[in-house]
Amino acid sequence: xxxxxxxxxxxxxxxxxxxxxxxxxxxxxxxxxxxxxxxxxxxxxxxxxxxxxxxxxxxxxxxxxxxxxxxxxxxxxxxxxxxxxxxxxxxxxxxxxxxxxxxxxxxxxxxxx
Amino acid sequence: xxxxxxxxxxxxxxxxxxxxxxxxxxxxxxxxxxxxxxxxxxxxxxxxxxxxxxxxxxxxxxxxxxxxxxxxxxxxxxxxxxxxxxxxxxxxxxxxxxxxxxxxxxxxxxxxx
Amino acid sequence: xxxxxxxxxxxxxxxxxxxxxxxxxxxxxxxxxxxxxxxxxxxxxxxxxxxxxxxxxxxxxxxxxxxxxxxxxxxxxxxxxxxxxxxxxxxxxxxxxxxxxxxxxxxxxxxxxxxxxxxxxxxxxxxxxxxxxxxxxxxxxxxxxxxxxxxxxxxx
Amino acid sequence: xxxxxxxxxxxxxxxxxxxxxxxxxxxxxxxxxxxxxxxxxxxxxxxxxxxxxxxxxxxxxxxxxxxxxxxxxxxxxxxxxxxxxxxxxxxxxxxxxxxxxxxxxxxxxxxxxxxxxxxxxxxxxxxxxxxxxxxxxxxxxxxxxxxxxxxxxxxx
Ligand SMILES: Nc1ncnc2c1ncn2[C@@H]1O[C@H](COP(=O)(O)OP(=O)(O)O)[C@@H](O)[C@H]1O
Ligand SMILES: Nc1ncnc2c1ncn2[C@@H]1O[C@H](COP(=O)(O)OP(=O)(O)O)[C@@H](O)[C@H]1O
Numbered sequence: 203x204x205x206x207x208x209x210x211x212x213x214x215x216x217x218x219x220x221x222x223x224x225x226x227x228x229x230x231x232x233x234x235x236x237x238x239x240x241x242x243x244x245x246x247x248x249x250x251x252x253x254x255x256x257x258x259x260x261x262x263x264x265x266x267x268x269x270x271x272x273x274x275x276x277x278x279x280x281x282x283x284x285x286x287x288x289x290x291x292x293x294x295x296x297x298x299x300x301x302x303x304x305x306x307x308x309x310x311x312x313x314x315x
Numbered sequence: 316x317x318x319x320x321x322x323x324x325x326x327x328x329x330x331x332x333x334x335x336x337x338x339x340x341x342x343x344x345x346x347x348x349x350x351x352x353x354x355x356x357x358x359x360x361x362x363x364x365x366x367x368x369x370x371x372x373x374x375x376x377x378x379x380x381x382x383x384x385x386x387x388x389x390x391x392x393x394x395x396x397x398x399x400x401x402x403x404x405x406x407x408x409x410x411x412x413x414x415x416x417x418x419x420x421x422x423x424x425x426x427x428x
Numbered sequence: 429x430x431x432x433x434x435x436x437x438x439x440x441x442x443x444x445x446x447x448x449x450x451x452x453x454x455x456x457x458x459x460x461x462x463x464x465x466x467x468x469x470x471x472x473x474x475x476x477x478x479x480x481x482x483x484x485x486x487x488x489x490x491x492x493x494x495x496x497x498x499x500x501x502x503x504x505x506x507x508x509x510x511x512x513x514x515x516x517x518x519x520x521x522x523x524x525x526x527x528x529x530x531x532x533x534x535x536x537x538x539x540x541x542x543x544x545x546x547x548x549x550x551x552x553x554x555x556x557x558x559x560x561x562x563x564x565x566x567x568x569x570x571x572x573x574x575x576x577x578x579x580x581x582x583x584x
Numbered sequence: 585x586x587x588x589x590x591x592x593x594x595x596x597x598x599x600x601x602x603x604x605x606x607x608x609x610x611x612x613x614x615x616x617x618x619x620x621x622x623x624x625x626x627x628x629x630x631x632x633x634x635x636x637x638x639x640x641x642x643x644x645x646x647x648x649x650x651x652x653x654x655x656x657x658x659x660x661x662x663x664x665x666x667x668x669x670x671x672x673x674x675x676x677x678x679x680x681x682x683x684x685x686x687x688x689x690x691x692x693x694x695x696x697x698x699x700x701x702x703x704x705x706x707x708x709x710x711x712x713x714x715x716x717x718x719x720x721x722x723x724x725x726x727x728x729x730x731x732x733x734x735x736x737x738x739x740x
Contacts, residue, residue, distance in 0.1 A: 227450075272532075292468050293472060296544065297528065340635070371624075373628055375635065405621060410692050434601065436595075438593075440591075448591075448609075448612035449608070451612075455603050456604035459600055459603050
């Protein structure tokens with residue numbers, strides 16, 4: 203378990219990839235929020251959030267993603283979610299937010315979605 | 316989650332394969348014990364216990380296996396353990412019983428060990 | 429309620445304790461026969477309820493007391509969890525999920541709790557604080573997995 | 585002991601509750617920074633201690649009371665768990681692991697507990713029953729993973 207934020211900036215496609223790890227709950231969502239804000243400041247064309255290492259997310263995590271979506275729309279950044287695990291998908295479903303987001307299966311799809 | 320016991324009898328090699336699933340603790344070890352005793356009664360040449368679906372085992376599970384080993388030696392049945400998961404391996408290690416058992420990596424090895 | 433709760437937990441209002449409590453709720457609901465999906469939602473609902481107590485009841489103080497009293501239910505099978513705290517008391521009618529059409533961050537917890545649970549009821553606790561009663565019954569297809577006599581966590 | 589326990593759990597001496605308690609201990613020790621291997625052994629040690637209370641303290645009755653009081657320790661970082669019961673009281677010197685050279689089923693629980701924990705102490709409880717104090721400190725290599733200020737269950 204490292205506590206460092208993993209951010210890969212794939213310069214080729216102009217896409218930033220954020221890959222949070224662990225559970226995103228009340229105690230951890232603020233750190234993800236900050237990481238998203240930092241990336242937004244660089245105005246990438248595309249922000250890919252890879253959730254494949256996130257086994258659990260509660261409403262604070264979802265709120266963080268909704269906020270990111272709103273910021274990305276304002277800044278004309280394409281936001282794509284990839285690697286949504288089952289519990290995280292349930293949380294999106296029960297809050298009826300699945301359709302709000304562009305969700306794809308693989309990182310490759312995320313560059314084209 | 317089925318509660319049925321899965322026992323494959325591979326007639327070719329004269330080996331019985333017992334594959335318990337779930338956690339083997341105080342509340343569950345008696346059922347495994349009974350299953351082992353049933354198989355022993357048929358006197359197979361070889362009893363393979365496949366533990367790959369057992370993520371957790373405590374000393375009641377270990378006691379059951381030690382008893383099985385002693386019975387198998389009395390009855391000249393070759394007992395082989397396969398698919399030992401990390402926690403189960405730790406439990407064997409800490410009780411210094413690793414060397415008592417024939418432990419192999421794959422089911423294929425288990426027929427030849 | 430049948431007899432005493434099978435498990436009572438007392439914890440501090442510390443967000444660091446959310447993760448172990450989720451693991452515990454997941455393990456308990458597994459032993460009762462809930463499907464993996466139901467278990468994920470149950471852990472989520474309890475997490476949301478605790479997060480609300482920490483955030484709204486105790487204004488993010490980490491030294492507030494929270495009690496979880498837990499019952500296994502039989503016929504119909506399920507789980508009852510009663511959460512109590514000594515934090516701010518609010519009129520239960522003010523605790524409502526927001527309109528999901530209004531997309532904004534926040535305001536999802538109560539919605540998640542109500543959608544997930546068979547029953548959810550907020551009350552002001554007589555001695556101060558709030559009491560939240562949560563009940564989730566097994567779905568018909570989950571009932572086959574639940575056996576009151578045999579141990580639930582193994583397929584020997 | 586620093587302050588009050590961060591979590592107190594009261595449960596019945598029911599073997600069906602072992603599995604959710606293990607999940608809880610695993611989650612808690614993860615949040616403290618224990619490695620996966622240490623977590624597996626910690627859950628095992630607590631399981632063995634509870635199984636002994638159920639078997640020897642309560643002769644397998646399922647309605648005996650058991651209390652778990654849990655502290656996070658700081659400097660050095662770790663976990664303290666105190667188990668109490670109202671079952672049979674025995675002279676602590678009689679609670680000993682068996683000689684492992686004598687291979688037979690049973691008699692492994694106390695050995696596992698002593699090997700796993702940094703400290704383990706059995707006492708007769710003044711009001712009846714037994715008290716078992718378990719302490720496990722983080723190993724040096726685990727300490728890097730433990731941060732008292734930041735949340736432990738995420739790598740944002
Ligand atoms: N335990 C509680 N104590 C006091 N107020 C609460 C509690 N739980 C919920 N509420 C109230 O209900 C509202 C909706 O809660 P929720 O849907 O979880 O959204 P959020 O917590 O993001 O505001 C909260 O804003 C709060 O006013
Ligand atoms: N909580 C307890 N209350 C009373 N006696 C105990 C307790 N825990 C352990 N003992 C005693 O210590 C012995 C060794 O325990 P253990 O190593 O777990 O093996 P086992 O439970 O298989 O006998 C037990 O047989 C019992 O006599």
